[in-house]
Amino acid sequence: MFEFKVIAQCPVTGARAGELITPHGIIHTPVFMPVGTLASVKAIQPRELEEINAQIILGNTYHLYLRPGSEVIANSGGLHSFMNWNRPILTDSGGFQVFSLAKLQKITDEGVLCRSHIDGSQLTMSPEWSMRMQRVLGSDIAMCFDQCCEFPATHEKAEEAVRRTTLWAERSLKCFNSENDSERQTLFGIVQGSVYDDLRLRSAEEITAMGFKGYAIGGLSVGESHEAMYHSLDVLNGVMPEDKPRYLMGVGYPLNIIEGIARGIDMFDCVMPTRNGRNATVFVSTGRLNMRGKSHANELIPLDSDCDCYTCRNFTRSYLRHLAVCGEILGSELFSLHNLRFTIRIAELARQAIIAGNFPKFMEDFKEKFNDDNSISS
């Protein structure tokens, strides 16, 4: 269980196609993982996730701890049965929300004291808290509790986060090994280090030495430039174990996915497809469209004629623009569904290209066609 196999590799870029075995099925990589924050990929039904070939989805430990809480999920026998999703699930550790959402009160080597973003109630998070909550969730892949630092961060601050991330990874692993069922769930380590090469290398060395079944790269896509992100990936590409899956956390912008795959990344996740979808912004082969725009009012063509999703097979831009302007829920559904399918398909097509031996050509063609101002990082 949880074995990973690279089945093809691009000789030019190093991009990999692989297979990761989990209790809920084999994941074919590279893969994009939709985010189901509160046990729901926003506006999307589980059957629709299957339809667009979502192989694995994410759950957020911090959010699920607050609502509905561990007792309700335990009562359902875990997150899979609670939300009626029978394919693999990856849960984050809650560490990222400390950085992004919760009102942080105090952070020490022991753990984190913060206040809920929902009702202000106090909450203590730690590696042990995270492992126990992720055990209740019953995800296939659990993540170590880590410290993600903000961008920009001084070298000193970033170093402190790297030190603490290693300490917490050790405690996460110890707790996981003693309490969680390693046949049903595995644990991935997380590499931090902001945009500092020395810290990235040190974190990678310390974390990979612990022998996890997979490794994530955290603390990117938090405000740094695309070039800085790509540089960090290049630095790490040389030192991350070849035989383990590599997961770039929080990345979902189409060009970032392509460039990540070219740098040996196997797994991606991001709220971008659904968040943009709810805001009537869609990604298509030629770039980005604001579907509220008047220019679409009478366009009798699909969002993307290359796309195989329900939205593109059934509705015109004229109709979709109308839904967007009126704020109809159906618009949120159809745009989210398309964006997810579009993003999942990038990884699928990249995989096919890697196996067929023409990934560099695929990448070049994609980048040439995809015309976006590139101003939004994922």
Next chain:
Amino acid sequence: MFEFKVIAQCPVTGARAGELITPHGIIHTPVFMPVGTLASVKAIQPRELEEINAQIILGNTYHLYLRPGSEVIANSGGLHSFMNWNRPILTDSGGFQVFSLAKLQKITDEGVLCRSHIDGSQLTMSPEWSMRMQRVLGSDIAMCFDQCCEFPATHEKAEEAVRRTTLWAERSLKCFNSENDSERQTLFGIVQGSVYDDLRLRSAEEITAMGFKGYAIGGLSVGESHEAMYHSLDVLNGVMPEDKPRYLMGVGYPLNIIEGIARGIDMFDCVMPTRNGRNATVFVSTGRLNMRGKSHANELIPLDSDCDCYTCRNFTRSYLRHLAVCGEILGSELFSLHNLRFTIRIAELARQAIIAGNFPKFMEDFKEKFNDDNSISS
């Protein structure tokens, strides 16, 4: 085209099972018609409407005139292709929105001057305006432009509305006959008269004398008691043509549908299933549930074990309650889908019972099981 045939009738109540032929298919009555106000049944995809056996849906002429406007819909070749719905559509005349939504400025025999509820812009509505807009929409069934009066209304006010409704029905029919294609679209008359028996009888006599292909009963379900509504239906049941479909406008509350069918009604429409669904209120065989309620937090049963909808076949109340509490869009989708299927299925089951000759027993069983405080009229 547009022929209606009663294929079975309950000898006790007079409830009818029938078939109405339209250019987009045969409608099996009694039938509940979901409302697709702005060319979207809120939160529901066309393929889901087919899945729950929606035979016909409504469009609202006033709303569609404002957004996206007749030019955009004409550019798509009508409402069917605009929204990708290939089954029958009925459009209302816009008259009801004058009463419920728009800021009425002036009403004369000529027509209505009002202000848009969207941007306050001025709008002149008339029978001719309504027929032309419904021609652009290309609905299978168009409705006469009528005057619906508020409840309570004096006899004098209600009489004025009846007089004007007849006048406007004549003009609607004249305009329709000279401009609309009667092979592709038909026109239904509307009977008004508030809760006054003499006015209902007079309106029915005047409207049915014009020889429409079907007749609606308007101006009910606007605040009067259930008993008053049932009394008006009883009064009309004796005088409406037996060989034409009868449509009770704006009714969707489960008990009202059953009682309407028992009084010879063939068609119903209401926003209740979707509006309640978006508010996490659902109808089930045993009555009404507020799905935000804490009592559902750990219930591992479906909303309604008798229901065949996607929601009931796949999700527990525990999960659905969580979606409701968190305000997840998926909750709006799943509750709306269930409520629509539940309401459509009432009409389906009633039809089966009428054909099988046991409608009174079906009605008695339904009413005995359905336990609701009955305080909301549809």
